[in-house]
Amino acid sequence: MATKKATTTKKPMSKAAQAVKFAEGEPKGRQPPRGVVRLTVNINAGLHRKFKLAAVSRGQTMGAMLEDWIRDNLADKAVRDARAYLKEKGQF
Amino acid sequence: MTLIAVCQLKGGAGRSTVATNLSVGLDALLIDADPPQWSAAAWGAVRGVDVPAVSNHRELVDRVPLQGWAVVDLPPRFAEMTRAALALADIALIPVTPGVADLWAVEDLLPIITEAKAVNPDLKVRLVWNRLRAFVGSEVELQTQARRDLPIKPLRASLGYRLAYPQAFIEGKSVLEGSNVKARDEMAAMVAEVQRLGRA
Numbered sequence: 001m002a003t004k005k006a007t008t009t010k011k012p013m014s015k016a017a018q019a020v021k022f023a024e025g026e027p028k029g030r031q032p033p034r035g036v037v038r039l040t041v042n043i044n045a046g047l048h049r050k051f052k053l054a055a056v057s058r059g060q061t062m063g064a065m066l067e068d069w070i071r072d073n074l075a076d077k078a079v080r081d082a083r084a085y086l087k088e089k090g091q092f
Numbered sequence: 093m094t095l096i097a098v099c100q101l102k103g104g105a106g107r108s109t110v111a112t113n114l115s116v117g118l119d120a121l122l123i124d125a126d127p128p129q130w131s132a133a134a135w136g137a138v139r140g141v142d143v144p145a146v147s148n149h150r151e152l153v154d155r156v157p158l159q160g161w162a163v164v165d166l167p168p169r170f171a172e173m174t175r176a177a178l179a180l181a182d183i184a185l186i187p188v189t190p191g192v193a194d195l196w197a198v199e200d201l202l203p204i205i206t207e208a209k210a211v212n213p214d215l216k217v218r219l220v221w222n223r224l225r226a227f228v229g230s231e232v233e234l235q236t237q238a239r240r241d242l243p244i245k246p247l248r249a250s251l252g253y254r255l256a257y258p259q260a261f262i263e264g265k266s267v268l269e270g271s272n273v274k275a276r277d278e279m280a281a282m283v284a285e286v287q288r289l290g291r292a
Binding site for chain 2: 015016018019020022023024025
């Protein structure tokens with residue numbers, strides 16, 4: 001009886017290749033996780049510095065601070081209004 | 093191939109001393125991965141042997157031989173080089189002198205060792221006591237403290253505080269080839285212990 005050859009869906013990797021991968025960590029330019037988008041904005045350099053310092057002093061990331069600010073300052077109603085406006089314009 | 097990674101984040105703990113002496117005792121290829129110092133390569137130049145000096149982790153991985161023993165002298169920092177060596181090595185030796193700063197540096201190394209063990213589960217990690225004066229109470233106490241606080245066992249063999257080590261280094265030799273009997277005996281004991289560890 002012929003024995004079925006074991007297969008694996010995991011790509012085999014040599015110890016040397018594994019060492020290089022481990023040394024280099026996650027590839028640069030990694031995509032954000034599912035449900036998260038990347039935001040790129042141009043802002044005043046001085047404000048950016050203040051923002052960064054504030055994040056460090058609070059032990060938060062700049063992204064987390066920005067998310068908090070958006071949640072606190074953009075009421076749900078404003079978002080609903082904006083959606084309705086864009087829908088009306090055919091852009092949503 | 094059996095690869096020994098000699099690593100420690102704090103400078104002056106004796107990485108090159110351990111690496112050069114073990115390379116002689118084990119008849120191993122010595123790789124210098126500590127730019128821009130290249131101390132082990134300079135020792136090799138005095139000795140008249142080729143000690144490859146690598147400047148990045150990819151070069152290091154390429155230089156590791158497929159057979160026999162190899163010892164890599166690593167830089168005192170969290171570099172890609174240290175990570176690659178720990179992912180490849182069979183044994184990681186961390187030299188420590190009897191000073192609290194050396195032990196703090198070991199603690200800093202623990203997370204990277206834990207990470208490395210995830211990809212290299214067979215990695216054996218040992219402390220190597222260097223420049224130890226067994227008759228000094230505070231140093232004995234520090235050894236006890238390290239055994240209690242650190243999750244890394246020490247090698248049973250340790251190196252004493254002896255001029256024979258820097259002297260041998262300057263001459264491109266190992267203490268195994270010198271006339272200081274105590275240095276020779278303790279290094280021979282260390283070589284034998286590392287050999288056993290490599291075969292285990």
